[in-house]
Amino acid sequence: LSEWKEKSCVDHDIVIPGLGKMDWFYIPEFSRARDQLEVRKIDYTHTLTAHRRAICKRDIGIAQRKHFQKVAENGQTSLKVGMIEDSLNMQSTDYALVTFSEAVQTEMEKMGFTDSAAVCKMIREWFEAN
Secondary structure: OHHHHHHOOOOOOEEEOOOEEEOOOOOOEEEOOOOEEEOOOOOHHHHHHHHHHHHHHOOEOOEOHHHHHHHHHHOOOOOOHHHHHOOOOOOOHHHHHHHOOHHHHHHHHHOOOHHHHHHHHHHHHHHHHO
């Protein structure tokens, strides 16, 4: 850690008036070739669509793919069978928002799929928090 701090181009001893000394949560890398700081992050929309890709292929944690499939088959939401079975437009944030929508969660709860509904809600609320 000390070697990393010594080689960093960012001062680690930062004091914010009224708050005092602060610890860094993240320090970007410095690109010598580009002579600039390089901030690396994964876009939250990419993470959302990655969760959709995962549930279209397999269970994720306690959420079961077949529960999303059953909701799509019952036709009471905007989630369509092709969105799950055919993996239509896997990069679409709009399709991912449909997949983890409150309407899908509600249908899952009605069908008794409480664990899958809870994961659906968690993913949606995580996305909304960003």
